[in-house]
Every structure is written in C-alpha cells, then in structure tokens.
Amino acid sequence: MTGGFFKECDLAMMNTVTLNEENVNSFHHAISSVIVTAQCFGLLPVLGVTGPNAASLRFQWNSFRAVFSIFILLGAGLNMCFAVVLMQSGISFEQSDGVVFFGTVTTTYMLFLQLAKQWPNLMVEWENLELSQKHYGYPRRLHLKIKIIATAVLTGALVEHALSKSSRITVAAAHTDNITDMFHHYFTKTGTYNQMFAVMDYSFTTATLTLITNFIATFAWNFTDLFIILVSLALTERFHLFNQYLVSLRGKFLPESFWAQRREEYNNLSHLTRTLDSCISKIVLVSFGSNLYFICRQLLNSLSPLDGVINTLYFCWSFGFVLFRTVTLSLYAASIYDESLLPKRVLYDVPPESYRGEVSRFLSQIVTDTVALSGMNFFHITRTLLLTLAGTIVTYEIVLVQLNSITIIGSNTTNNMTRKFYE
Amino acid sequence: MTGGFFKECDLAMMNTVTLNEENVNSFHHAISSVIVTAQCFGLLPVLGVTGPNAASLRFQWNSFRAVFSIFILLGAGLNMCFAVVLMQSGISFEQSDGVVFFGTVTTTYMLFLQLAKQWPNLMVEWENLELSQKHYGYPRRLHLKIKIIATAVLTGALVEHALSKSSRITVAAAHTDNITDMFHHYFTKTGTYNQMFAVMDYSFTTATLTLITNFIATFAWNFTDLFIILVSLALTERFHLFNQYLVSLRGKFLPESFWAQRREEYNNLSHLTRTLDSCISKIVLVSFGSNLYFICRQLLNSLSPLDGVINTLYFCWSFGFVLFRTVTLSLYAASIYDESLLPKRVLYDVPPESYRGEVSRFLSQIVTDTVALSGMNFFHITRTLLLTLAGTIVTYEIVLVQLNSITIIGSNTTNNMTRKFYE
C-alpha cells in the first residue's frame, strides 16, 4: 500500500517535473544575461557568470570587473561631493535632488560590490536547493520571464533618460543660436550637470565624461529595482512549485515521513530566503528610501504648471515610471511572503487520521516564521507595507503641498501689495 | 453511551434545523431578486439567476445581459474620458470629482463582468456548503433581511439622486424663464453633465441619454456597497448558525470525532470565505477607496456656506448617506471576522478529559488563520480597520481644511487690500 502511494506520488511529480535539459531555467542561468548587462555598467563584478554552474562563480578584487566597478563608484562619489558643495549655498528641493540621486547611486555601487563577494555562496546555496528539489523541476519559462521584465524596465528607463535629455536640450536650444553654444548652455546652465561645471571648466572631454557618468548612474538607479524584482520573482517561483505540488495532494492520506520531508524542503526554502535577505536587505532599504523620496518630489512637481509638450511628456512618463517600478517591486517582493503562507491552507485540509506531530510542526513553523525580504529588518515587505507606504506618501504630500502653497501665497501677497503701491 | 450522545446531538440539531421547503433562505434564492434588479442596470450579467439551484447559473459572452453590460461599461468609460479631457484645463477638486466618479463606475462594471464569470462556481460551492451543513438549517429570514437592507439602501440612493437633481434644477430655474431654456441651462451649465455638452451638441436625445447614463452610474455606485453588505450578511449568518450550535454544547464531554467533524465544517466555511474573497476583493478595494474619497470631499464641502433649503438638505442627506453606507459596509464585513473567532471561546470551555488532538488543532486553526474579507489582501476588514479609517479621515480632513483656509485667507488678504485701495 505504501508502494502504491509512492507510485502515485511519482506520477504526480512526473507531471510537474520538467526535463533535465531545461536547466536553462535554473536561476544561475536565467539571471546570467541580466548580470552581464549590469557588469557593463560596473555592477555586481563577479567572475564566471556565464559558467556552467554556480561553482564557477568567484569574486576577485584584482579582476578587471572589480576595478571597473570601483572606478565608477569613485566617479559617482565625486558627483555626490559636487552636489553637496553646491547645496551649501542654500537648501532647496532642487538642489537636494542631486545629492539624493548621486548619494543613492554611490551607495548602490558600494552595496553591489559587497554583494558581489557574497554572490558565489548565495548562488551555490540556491543551486543546491534546486538540485535537492529537482523532483519539482525548474520554474516554467523563468528564463523568458526574466528577459521580458528586464527589457521592459530598462526600456522604460531609457525612454525616461531620453525624454529628460530632450526636454533640457529644448530649453537650451531656445536660449542659444548654434549647436556648440546649445551644448555649452545645456551642460553649464540646465539641470543635472551644472553642479559639475560650476567647479570644473567646460570642455568637450569633460562634457562627454559627464554624459557617460550620468547615463551609468541612471542605469544603476533603475537596475537596483530591477534586480530586486528579478530575485523576488525567481524565489517566488520556487515557492510556487512547492505549493503546486502540495495543493495537488490536498486532503489525501499521507504518512508522517512524507510531511517531515515536505517540512524540510520548506525549511530549506526559508533558509534560502533568509540568506538572500541578509545579502540584499541593505539594497532593499536604499531602493525603498530613494523611491519614496522621488515619488514625493514628482508629486510636488505636478503642482507647478508644465510648459511644452516634451516637458509634459517627460514629467508624466517619469512619474508614472517611478510609480510603476515601486509598485511592481513591492508586489513582487511581497509575493514571496504570500507564497510562503500558502502551505498553511493545505495543512488545514489534512485528514484527522493523517494529522501527526510533523504536520503540526510544519504548521507551527509556517505561522511563527516570517519568510520575507526585509529592509535591514526594519520592515518586512508584505502587501500591508504597500498600503502603509501609500498612506505615508499621501500624508507627506498633503503637507508638502501646503508648505508650497503657503510660500507662494506669502510671497504673492507681499509682491502684489508692493506692486500695487508703486503703480 | 455514544449512542445516547448522538441522540442528544440529534435533538439539539432538530431544534435549529429548519424545514427543507424553507430553502427560500438559501443564499442562491435569497439574493436572486437583488441580482435581477442589478441586471436591469447591466451589473452581474449571469444567466439562470432565478433557477431552482446554483447549477442552473452560467455566464455567456454572447448573451443579451453580457452585451448590455459591456454597452453600459463603454458608456461609463466614455463619460470618464470626457471628464479627463475637461480636467486637462486645470486640476481642482470639483473637476476631479467627475473623473473619480465615472472612473469608479467604469471599474465597477469591469469587475462585476469579471465576477459574473466566477459567480456560477462560487454559488455552487456555497450551495454545497449549505447542503453539507443542512443539519444547521438555513439562516432564519435571510430572504427578508436581504430585501429590507436592499430596499433601504436603494431608496436612500434614490432620494439622494432626486435631491441632487432638484438642487441643480433650482439653480437652473433661477437663471432662466421657460422650461426648455431651464433644461438647456441645466444640462449645459450646471454640474455633472457640462463635461459632456462641452464637447457634444445639446439635443433632446443626447440630454435624455445622458440622464439615463447618469442614473445607471449612480445605481452602480450604490449597488457596489449594497452587494458587499448582502454577501457579508449571508456569510456571517452561516458562521452564526455554526457558532450557535457550538455554544449550545459548551462545556459538554464530546468525543474527538465530534470535534474533528466540527473542525472540518469550520474549514469549509473558511474555504468559502477565501473563495468569496478572491472573487470580490477587488470590488471591496474600489468601494473603500471611492468612499474614502467622497467622505473627505463632503466634509470639505461642509465648510463652505450652503445657500437654499434644497441645497442644505441635499448636502446633509448626501453626506449622511455616504457615511452610513461606509460604516454599515465595514461593520457587516467585519462581522465575518468577529464570528470566525467565536468558536475559540467554546474550545476554551472544553473539559480536560475531552481535550484531544483535534480540539487543539481546531483552536490552532482559528488562531492562526485570518478568515475575513480583504481589499486585495492589502487590508483585512475588521473593526480595527474602521477605527484606522476614522483616524485617517480626521487627519486628512484637518489638513485639507487648512489648505482651504489658507487659500481663502491668502486671496482675501490680497482682495481686501486691493479693494481698499481703489475705494
């Protein structure tokens, strides 16, 4: 009878097992192309990303990638210093934008450098889990999903970057006659770069360098969110495979040893989540912090009138995109937590005669453990967090709006009256 | 002795069992008339609503009801587009009202269309539960309760709609001489419809069509809340029947198999709640969001002076009604959660010699599972939520009041001074 049971199990597994050749969907392979792209911008400088398995990964301080990463880190740090120096002359939102942006990027590079050291071990643990749970197969089309999401996010970022440049070049073009002047004006007067050229001389070389640094920084900023999304997706898919199998056995009579095995597999998944969290929780904190800041900023911008089609387009896209990224990030990361709770429901359906110590232990583990990504343990990413975030944004926004309107009214009142007098 | 026990049980059950003919109180029958009403306005276009049982329900894309529903959905969407277009010229509360209102209605129609597809399966699960727990009978007078609540809410909505029309027609009448002019003025100048006639020519046909669309939209907006209230009521009643039976056996010695059965019944109820939640949680989110918005709006309106009796009456009724609907909705939906926790107390009273594995398992299920409706899992509807909501409204309100008063003072200051000058 036990034999018959195991046959049934095997059959059930057969259906979900995907072929061994499909390990293109193992996380190590599925994520590799994205990491290669990131390495072009100096992020996550590990060696052996395209190797046959996780064992080929290693980190070396004296590798070209690591040196390149440190080089860009220093560049971003320099930009931040420029921004800080410029802010000295007075605090305003426009000027703190630069500090926050380059501060975020600098921190991001430092954290990804730190992550690069831990990445090989993390990927080995992940691969071991994939192998030990081989009977569930690999997530279907993980490879494809990762590619689609990465393309979507990076394209969105590219469009935003292009619109940002266009809108400012338009402004520069309106103030100047020929192209050289336009570029000169663009770099020294409008927006993002003037902090550099306030302290540096303008030349073609410095201008080009600045452009490149800025492009890389924008990439890094967007890649942080993308990276958390992809990692969350891959982990959720592993939980999903596990849950699918459990649901297929819902309400059946199964021996205690079966549940002991399942619990151990669940425990391994929860271990992996914890290891992953310890590696990326700082990146998560930085990502949430900067997104919160820029959403508030963009909302505040939405109150001042916009002139020009490109400007309006840029604003809408930029705001929509940061919102889309934050919500997507939150939902994907929260889905780990959601999936980690699902086995609970299958355990409630276990028939009384099959409910033994290990089932009860499994249930108590699910209930008492919090399996989720976190921001340095300050918060766990769940769906409730997204609601709290929304509430916080609305509150801050309303208050910022007021602050803004008071200043405007205050100065208007004074101005109006002054003007009236001298008429 | 066990025989004696079961006799006692049977007797206890007899008392609560209602006759088979009383399945007029089965949820499928009790809700049917309300759904028929909703279908007159294009909501929930399922076939077989008045059929003998849930098996007769089905959804077809090519049925008249579905086509009618899609038709109205498009109409509401069109109105939303008009409102969005008009809002372009400047953001203000008055103009975002239209967008929010028609946006809500459009989304509602989309969600009810989606629900219609899931409705047959949901009702079959519900009916199966009713049959498997037939020994508890059907909720007493569910049919009647549903009718009373539906009548009360819809009448209230009708009164609000009538007052809204009257208050604006009064305004129109004050500006015009004859009736034709009055209607013309009413449609093109005052309030809700001007966004349509700003882009469309005024004619008798378009005016009538607009009136009807508006009437349907108002119905849909009110029906959303009504629907959640009724569904919550029906589910609460099922939990109530179950709890009543448990309470009647409080403190008695009962075999483990008895508790295993009760736990299974509880598990089925919790399954049904989860299925229901997965079907309507989006509708719940939309309903809470729009109610939160309109309560804040009405509170803000309460600060500007009201002129005319009809206007004052309209405002008071409108505000009181949206408040009443939100509170009722929250309390009914929260009562599912409250009832789902009650068996806990009976389990604490189980005598020691009767406290076995399944009792402990039952208790741990009640404690570890959250059986409640939710807004897309962002929040669970409990009594605490209502308090949080109240706190949020008060905070937002205070801030909005300030924003308002600042603007008024600011403009007053400037105006006053300007006026004084030219005197």
Next chain:
Amino acid sequence: MTGGFFKECDLAMMNTVTLNEENVNSFHHAISSVIVTAQCFGLLPVLGVTGPNAASLRFQWNSFRAVFSIFILLGAGLNMCFAVVLMQSGISFEQSDGVVFFGTVTTTYMLFLQLAKQWPNLMVEWENLELSQKHYGYPRRLHLKIKIIATAVLTGALVEHALSKSSRITVAAAHTDNITDMFHHYFTKTGTYNQMFAVMDYSFTTATLTLITNFIATFAWNFTDLFIILVSLALTERFHLFNQYLVSLRGKFLPESFWAQRREEYNNLSHLTRTLDSCISKIVLVSFGSNLYFICRQLLNSLSPLDGVINTLYFCWSFGFVLFRTVTLSLYAASIYDESLLPKRVLYDVPPESYRGEVSRFLSQIVTDTVALSGMNFFHITRTLLLTLAGTIVTYEIVLVQLNSITIIGSNTTNNMTRKFYE
C-alpha cells in the same frame, strides 16, 4: 505524596485566604456606596444595591430610581437640543463644546440605564466567581481603595466645577453693579447657560433648574471615568490574587489536575472580563472619545492668553484634571490586560516532568486570548493604546495650533492693514 502535596497547597492557601467576615471586600459590597452616590444623580438605577448579596439586585422600569434617571436623561437631551439649535448659526469650537458635552452626558445616561438592566446578572456572575475562588480570599482593602479613589476623583471634579463657576461669576461681577444683575448677566451672557436663555425667559426658577442640571451633568461626566476605573481596579485585584498564588508555586512539581483547575479558574476570570466588557464597552468608547476631544480643546485653549488668577487656576486645574483622569483610566483598564498575561511567566518555569497537556493548553489560552476591556471591540485598552493616544493628541494638536495661528495671522494682516489705512 499527592496527599502531602495537597496539604502544602492548603497551607499556602490558608495564608492568603481572608476571613469570611471580610466579604466587605467582595465587589458587590465594596462598590455599593459609590453606586448609591451615583443614584443620587440618577445613574445606574438598580434596586437592592445595599442588599446582602448580588441576588438582591434587580432592575424595574417603574421604580422611582429608573423614572428619576429617565427624567434627568430627558433634561440632558433638552440641553443638547438647545446647544444644537444655537450651533446652527455657525460652527466654532466654543459652540460645539456645548453639543459635545451635553451629547456625551445624554449618551452616558442612556448607556447607564441600559447597564442597569444588565447589572444584576453581571454582579451574580462576579459573586459566583468570588465564591468559587474563595480559597484566594477577597482583595485586601478593596473597600478602602474604592472609597479613596472615588473621593479623590469626585473632589477633583467638585473643585473644577467650583472654579468654573467662580471664574465666570467674576466676569459677570465685573460687568454689573448689584447681585441680581450679576446673576442675570451670569446666566444669560457668560458661558455654559446662554444657550438655554437664548430660547427661554430668565427667571429664578429656570436659573436654579439650569444650575442643578448643569451640576448633575458635570457629575455624570466625571462619574463615567470613575466607574470604569473602579470596575477595572476590582477586576485587576481578582487577577492579582490568582497570580500571587501561582507565583508562590513557581517552579514546583505539580500534577496535571492542579493545572487543569487553575486553567479553569483563569477561564472563569476571562469569562467575567468578557461579560463585563460586553456591558460597559459602549461607555468606554464614549468616555475615551469625549476625553480625547476635551484634551485637544484644553490644549488649544492653553495657547490663548489667560487673564485673571481664577481663570488661570481654573484652566490649569481643569486641564490637569482631565489629563489625570484619562491617564488613570487608561492605566487601570490596561492593568487588567497586563495581569492577564502574567501567568504565562509562571508556566515557563514549570519543570519539564510536570509539563503536561493542560499546562500547554493553559499557556496557549493565555497567548491566544485577549483578556481586556475594549471600546466596542474597536480597540483593546492596553498600555500601547495610551502611547497611540498621546501620539494622536500631539499630531492633532500641532495641526489645530497651526489652523489657529493661520486664522489669527490672516485676520491680523487684514485688520492691521485696514487700520493703518484709515489712520
């Protein structure tokens, strides 16, 4: 050996058992004098309060006390109506004070009337618990503690009432010559009573009646808080007796039947808490709501300059007293919850060989059940609530301060300028 154990238990109990004659500390006797005082003001109109035991309590609609209570209820309702009518002419904090005050008092009378009907049953359950847990004795000096707290709170209220009258009579005296005029001015111009005499003619009779009504209303307002404090105190003491006994057996080896008994006693205490909560949770909600309102109001008052010693004294006392009452109330009510959690710690110290099913069940009951007073289940009164309350008050206060300062600045700006012009 078991016999030896029970002897030890008996001895341990002997020490804590107080003599039968000491049932002066039973809750029914200890609270009686306070209830008699309350009945002089028409609150809690039950008969048999001074009877030998709880069985002598009963409620009758046609008793003098009930009729008296309804009479005062109507008087308070009338006052509220006057206040509402007067508020029609414009909403301001000063005028909403009257509505909130008399609204609270009217609601309080209604709720105490309702409580009077439930009081006999509640007290019988309480007495039964006291008898079934007679081996723990009665709380030491409960009688005395209740008297001290009642005296302190009521004296404080009397001082506040007297200061309130003095401060206003001083104002009236400053505007008038003789005593008759002073009283006339006092009643028709200053503060609390003008809403009555705006619609009613002034005469000696109506003035005296008003004074009495006002005195009674103030008593009722203060008594609500006092009542919750005393009831919480008495319940906490019962939990305390239970915990003291448990702590005295900390770490000892005890049979499972011993723990089963203790769990049952704990269960009875938690039952009593729930019954009590179902009786007074509405009163708790009203009390917290009105205290929150008046604390915000007084804090706001603290910003406008105070003139005169009596006025300053009145303000300080009034504000300090409402703060003291709210904090005391919260802490006493929260102590029920704190005490209900204490047995947990004794259970952690149970030696392994004595840790059986009933001990584990006892622990799980303590952890999964929330034994506390609540405000209609919207919130449970715990220490955390007090912190939340403080945070809420600070937030609202800061915002109200702003609203206030803006209005003042706004009007000042306009006034100043206008004045300057005409100089």
Next chain:
Amino acid sequence: MTGGFFKECDLAMMNTVTLNEENVNSFHHAISSVIVTAQCFGLLPVLGVTGPNAASLRFQWNSFRAVFSIFILLGAGLNMCFAVVLMQSGISFEQSDGVVFFGTVTTTYMLFLQLAKQWPNLMVEWENLELSQKHYGYPRRLHLKIKIIATAVLTGALVEHALSKSSRITVAAAHTDNITDMFHHYFTKTGTYNQMFAVMDYSFTTATLTLITNFIATFAWNFTDLFIILVSLALTERFHLFNQYLVSLRGKFLPESFWAQRREEYNNLSHLTRTLDSCISKIVLVSFGSNLYFICRQLLNSLSPLDGVINTLYFCWSFGFVLFRTVTLSLYAASIYDESLLPKRVLYDVPPESYRGEVSRFLSQIVTDTVALSGMNFFHITRTLLLTLAGTIVTYEIVLVQLNSITIIGSNTTNNMTRKFYE
C-alpha cells in the same frame, strides 16, 4: 552512545569556554569603571562597585555617595524651577528647552537613585546567571568594548559641551571689551544660565557653581543613553554566547533532556531581561522622550540661518551627536530582541526523530514571549520602533517647519506692508 554524545558536547563547549581568570569580562567587573566615573557625577551611588563580586554591592542612604547624589539632584531641581519661573512670561521653544533639559536631568537623578537600590540584587542575579552558564564562558572582550563605547560617547559629549560654551562665549566677546565683562555678559545674557541670574545676583562663586552644575547635568544627560547602550550590549553578548553554542549543534540528533536544559537556560536569560527591564524601563522612557524632543528641536534650528564657523560647527556636531546616540541606543537595545529570537531558527532545523515535547515547548516560549527592553511597557525596543520613530520625527518636523514658516511669512507680510507705508 549517550556518553559519546556528552563527550562531543563537552568538546564543543571547551572551545567556547574562556578561562576562569577571564572573569574580567563578567558584567560586574566590565561595567565597574564606567559606574565609578558616573559616581563622580553623583549617579548610581552604590557601594562596592570595585569589589570582587556582585555580593559586595550594597546601597546605603547615609553613605557619602548617596548624599552627594541627592545634593546634585536638588541642584538640578532648583535649576528646573528657575527655568519654569522664567517660562511663565511666555511659552516659546527657546524657553521650554531649559525646562525640558533640567527636567530630564532631575528625573534622571531620581531614577538612578532608585536604580541604585535595586542594583545589588540585579547584579547578583546577573552573576548567578553567568556562573550557571559558565560553560559558555564570558563574552569576549566585553571589558574592552565597554571601555571603547564609553570613551567614544563621553568624548563626543565633551566636544559638544566645549563647542556650546565656545559659541556662546564668542557671542559674549563680540559684545564686550574686557574678560570680566565678557564672563558677566556670558552668564547673564547668553543662553543657558540667564534663567539663574535673572533671579540671582551675579558673583564669581555663583557663576562657578552654575558652570559646574551645568557640566554635571550635561554629563548625566549623556550618561543615561550610554548606560542603556552598555547594559544592552552586555545582555546581547550573553544571548549571543548562548546562540553561538546552539548554532554549532544545528541539525544534530540530541536527547530531549538536552533541549530541556537549553530551554531552562534561555528561560533564565529571559528572566534576567525582565528583571533588568523592570529596573531601567523608566530610564529608557525618559531617554527616548528627551531624545525625541531634542532631535525635533535641532532639526527646527537647522532651518534658521547659522552665523559664524563655531556656531555652524556646534550645530552640526550637536545634531549629529544626538542622532548618533539615539540610533546607537535603539540598535543596541533592539539587538536584545533580535538575539532572543534566533534560537527559533535552530529549532526549525532539529531533525524529526529528535523533535520532542521540550523542543516544541522551547519554540513556543520563544514565539509567545517578548524578550526585550521596554519604555515602561508602553513600547518594546525593536528595529520596527526605530522606523516608527523616524516616521514620527519626519511628520512632526514637517508640521513644525510649516508653523515656523507661517509665522515668519505672517509677520513679514505685516512688517513689509507697514514699512512700505511709512516710507
């Protein structure tokens, strides 16, 4: 086989056991030098701090240290009275600063006096725990860590104090010619001391006394935070030793008696935490409250323009230091809670055949008990608290900023206009 197991255990313990002579790292010895420093300023006046073990500690009211402590307590109280008297003339942030500062210091002295009475018992319990868990050894380099942290915090405080004096003496020097005048001006006009010399005559003696009192008060204010940090550190290290040992046995088969022993040790640690919490929870509350106040104040200061290098330096250091202290304090105190949860993860890894009653009991104790420092049970110090605190500060800050800007704009508007008129 069991013998073999115990050998293994002993070996594992050997590795972590530190030599008996290393009891320099016992808490009693490690903290002694810090306490001696504190006693120079009258804090924690216990005798026998440098004794060989905790048994030599005792508190005497008639000891010199206690009398000295009371003497300083009275001095601080006097200062607070001066500050209160001065505040009478009008409430503003500048003047409430003095009240809050000296109020905090006075309360701190009272609480440390109270703590001194409980300190001997607390240290004996701590030492007993250290002895009963001797097989884990003493925390490595606890002695050194405590010294480093104490030096860092106290040096930081000294720098702040020096900068504060310098910045004000600079102001005084700018207004006066010779040194005597400068000091006179410094004491009677600028900042902290003017409240004293407003009621007292200026003389060299009073001035010196004031300087000393102020120095002591500043020390006490900083020492509060330092003390909580050190105590948290020492307790965390004990949990850490325990967890390290558990982790080293992760996944091994171990008898139930082993887990029973571990659970008892964990229970002792949790007992110690609770005793410690009952001793210092009031100090924690005062510390958090005053830090919250001064962070808000400093942030508000950051908005007014700073003149002079020393002033700017003082402001930056002062603000950075209070922020650093609060964050460090929160993180160290929260680490107790974090460490107390870690054994949970080892228990999840216990193999099924070794999972018996005591393991499950251990797990349930970890999950159901909250082992953390608290602020009088109003809040537990966890990482989440730090986030809540940050959110609260940001909210209050934004609102305070507004209040500030409104007042400035309001007065500017009026001033500007007035000025314009008379020109």
